[in-house]
Amino acid sequence: MLGDEAIAQGAIDGGMSGIYAYPGTPSTEILEFVQHAPLAKERNIHRLWSTNEKTAMECGLGMSYAGKRVMVCMKHVGLNVAADPFVNSAITGANGGLIYTIADDPSMHSSQNEQDSRALAKFALIPVFEPSNQQEAYDMAYSGFQFSEKYKLPVMLRITTRLAHSRSGVARKEVKPENSVKLPENPTQFVLLPAIARKQYKDLLKKQELLEMESENSVFNKYIDADNKSMGIIACGLAYNYLLENYEDGKVPYPVLKLGQYPLPKKMIQRMVNECDSILVLEDGYPVVEELLKGFLGIGINVKGRLDGTVPRDGELDPNIVASALGIKQEFGSDKPKIVENRPPSFCSGCGHIDTYSAMNEVVDRYGRGRVFADIGCYTLAALPPFNAINSCVDMGASVTMAKGASDAGLRPAVAVIGDSTFTHSGITGLLDAVVENTPMTLIISDNGTTGMTGGQESNAVGKVEDICKGIGVDPNHIRVITPLKKNHEENVKIMQEEFEYNGLSVIVSRRECIQTLKRRNAMKFAKKMD
Amino acid sequence: MKTDIILAGVGGQGILSIAASIGMAALKINLHLKQAEVHGMSQRGGDVQSHLRISDKEIASDLIPKGKADIIISVEPMESLRYLPYLSPTGWIVTNTKPFINIPNYPELENVMNEIKKQKNYIMIDADSIANELGSARSSNMVMLGAASPFLNISFETLEQGIRDIFGRKGEEVVNVNLAALKAGRDFAEKNR
Known part of the structure; x- marks a missing residue:
């Protein structure tokens, strides 16, 4: 099993009733595994994707409040998004066992930074489990719920990319029953009014000594x-x-x-x-x-x-x-020959983002490059040649708000590019800021109907993008929907030009299904026919 | 007995199917196994590798130390060279000769081949053509596995059994195509090692 899969199996076997997560490498496979696990289906364990890490963590906290065992998963930078519930949940504490599985990405294989989640756990005074192999990953997920319930505290299971995506044999334990619904004994446990929070914070500080005792006697130390x-x-x-x-x-x-x-x-x-x-x-x-x-x-x-x-x-x-x-002498194989070139990741052949960017670049070139704020997803690959199309990629949703800030500073036109899943993750609130001031900027939502970079998970934006924009007050005359295909290039260029020239907020939804999910869907259709 | 294998290729070429076949065979004879994979960004046409370690003793690291790999199996010629620092002095390179060109600065193919030929132990095999001749372009990775099979410390019969287990659900025809591909790769390696 992959480390991620071992964690999922451990959590299922440990009596988990729900898992909440937003896709993010290297944590994605945990919830995916639960989605395909027969026992999860049989028990109807909650296993749908959340809109972002903050909503995931809060749902997890709610399930814990109701007495059930629950796991919340995300990548390290997702924990920044969920930092508010994360830190405060140490003070509310847990009721049903609550595990936060946080996957760090040292060396930034697929991330913007390599922050260490152990530092955030220490900041929040939350105990951490860190497995050295897949078996320990299973064991920690399995027994983590009990530990969490014993101290009425959420716990962090901290893994790194290497463990998440490495495979080894895992021995399973006996499957535990789920908890039944049971409200917290103290009805104000989750009410962090200052007077209550002060008392509970003292309790949290007191617990640290007990947690240290646990570490002294832990099988993992x-x-x-x-x-x-x-x-x-x-x-x-x-x-x-x-x-x-x-x-x-x-x-x-x-x-x-x-x-x-x-x-x-x-x-x-x-x-x-x-x-x-x-x-x-x-x-x-x-x-x-x-x-x-x-x-x-x-x-x-x-x-x-x-x-x-x-x-x-x-x-x-x-x-x-x-x-x-350790000062140990090593002998490496021969050096990598000089002729070996780097092979950076690139768009799949036939990807809709390519056509979106081809049209966009043509229009942007009329004003000069350097005005496109992008976001986190496959479409970030446009930063590389031959596109060189985007000028920022910072955090989920930052395309919208950075474009707004640049427009406020006088950059015209200012353009933001975001994917559908990232838009619902963290783009909507920023767009509302722009609506309130009718900020002159154009938001391109490159909508492929999925969370593509992480392997094509369901996007919570599907079927809702235009309604969301209208609902928060974008002028419907300036919500344009285009289909990024070569044959539509001239028309798409024209529409982009019109909206870049508009002295107010506009949204262009550039919609075509992800080529990967399309292929998968067709393959499944074909397989069905064969049956 | 321990075999450290580096699998190399380009995202989307399916190197993990080779890893899965070796893994299945290793489990059949109760060997320990660790396999580090690349998921995420690089899967979009970037260079990808997988470290596969099988042993009769417990395995510590998920990653193969540099200079210790017994074999590099590469489904793309330039990618076979990327991991040379990992190869042990007695190790083998088994590489497909069909290039996957998705970058503008891909080196002259002849230079790539010459670099491979500078190495001590290598097998260069046109797995795609062999698979095509067998009438199944998709089984080129099984040809590659066959070409690597003399160096894996797993018997050929065990590998065959592993393939039967993996493809069994898809029917006898699929199993046979893959077994034929495996055999063709093996025969090529025996003749050209």
Whole structure:
């Protein structure tokens, strides 16, 4: 099973009644797995996509309020969108078991940054589980609900791309029954009025000591002693595997603390500090543990890791990086020949975005490039040659609001490009800002009817785009719908030109089905016919 | 016994179908397995690779260390060269010779071939033509698997059984096409190694 699939299976077997998520690499396969799991169908586990990560997390919190076990999944940057419910849910606490599975993407394989969600969990005072392999991922999801219910707290299951998208055997446990609906014992538990919140925040602070005790005794945290005390190694999550890889039969000559549960187990770390001359911290993501141990001035413990250059400051770990940190000699194969060229991702042949951008570029060129604000999705690929069509990609929905800001500053025409799924995720509120001021700008909604980049999940925008625009007050005369096909090129150019010239807010819906979902649909039709 | 395999290609070429066939065979003989895949952005026509590790002992890392791969199986010639730093001095390259050209600066094919020929152990196979001759263009990845089969430390019969299990649901005809493709790849490798 993929790490993502192991988590989904663990959650189902652990008695989950609902999963809420918005697609985002590398977390997408978790909910997808639940959608295809027979037991999920049999139990009617909630498993539809949410509109964004914030709505997903709030639905999760509601299901927890009602006493049932629930998982909420997203990629790391999705947690920024859901930060408000995330931080506050530590103070409300949980009722039914509540797990937030957050998938970080060190090395930015498919992301804008490589932020480390452990830092946000620490900020919110939420306990974290970090698996080192697929079996632990299953086990943590399976037992995480119980842990959450024991402390009446949401827990974070933090994974990285490598674990999410790597496959290995997983042994399942006995399937647990679901919880029945049961309201919180304290009817004001979820009411964060200041007077209540102050009291609950104190409770949350008090719980930290108990959580630390749990970490000391956790099966996921292991102190493995060894003779060579010149160095002790703290290996978080997957880093433990890279460490073992570098020694015959996994026999590390130094004491090792294998870390899979936070807050940090103080006694275990104290022991390592007492017994070893120095400490090497191996962690995927930010130097979260390392910074804590090192302290601001670095004058206490001798800590090595990302901050002193023993390990590179950024990027994903791998067995070779860990070998270098350990001073192990390595022999690589021959260098990559110079003739090997980069092969960046590109639009699929026949993709509707291509025709949208071809028309748009022709019109934009009449004014000069540098005025197109885009968003997160397949259509971001237009930043690359031969299109070089877009000038921004920051966060979900930022195309609309950045175009508005640039228009406010006097840039005319100002153009935003967003996909249908990203529009409903976070574009609508920004568009309302532009409606209120009738901001001169044109929003192109490149509508392929799916969440394409993550593999074609259902888009909550389908069938609603024009109505949403009209509903929040965009002038219907300036909501134009076009079909991005080569044969419509001249007409599409003309329409774009008209709306770019309009001194107010306009929306162009450029609609054609994603070529990938179309292919899949046709293949299924064909298969049905054959049956 | 441990075999570290790098599968290489371009997003959309279906390298994971090769991985799945090897994986199925490995599980049949109770080997441990870890397989790291690339999902997401690169699947849109970018370079993709998968690290597949099979062993009779427990496997630690999901990623193969550089210099340790026993074989690079590439369904595209230029992509076979991208992962040379991973190949062990005794490792093999098994690559398809049919280029997938979706970038304007794709190097001269002859130069690509010459670079491959500079390596110590390699098999260059026109898997697409062989698959076409068998009347099933879609089975070129099975030809590739057949060409790689002498180097996998898994018996040919076990691989065949794995393919029967994977394609069994699709009927006898599909199974036979894929078995024939596997055999054709194997024969080519035996003749040209």
